[in-house]
Amino acid sequence: MTNERSELFSLPQDTAFDLAPDCIYLNDNLSCSILRTKRCEGYSCSFRRTHEQSDVSNQTVTKMLNSLSAEQQKKIASSYYGGKMPWRTCAKSNK
Secondary structure, X not given: OHHHHHHHHHOOHHHHHHXXXXXXXXXXXXXXXXXXOOOOOHHHOOOOOOHHHHHHXXXXXXXXXXXXXXXXXXXXXXXXXXXXXXXXXXXXXXX
């Protein structure tokens, strides 16, 4: 994998970006937006997350939050979302 990674970054940026892994954390300059690394680790990165994986995870969280009691939802909204409940609008748009 190290060989593939070094080959990836020796290519012109347009080509390298086409060959880079599908990852929500990949920046325009082929670096990671959540790790303190100079370059993307490629497919071997344990933090790599595809857009599809992110969507599934977000849908799971939305369902879980919507299944809570109104009181629990208000506590979570107050603590983490400034009193708003964005998961309710997400659930309505996913129907």
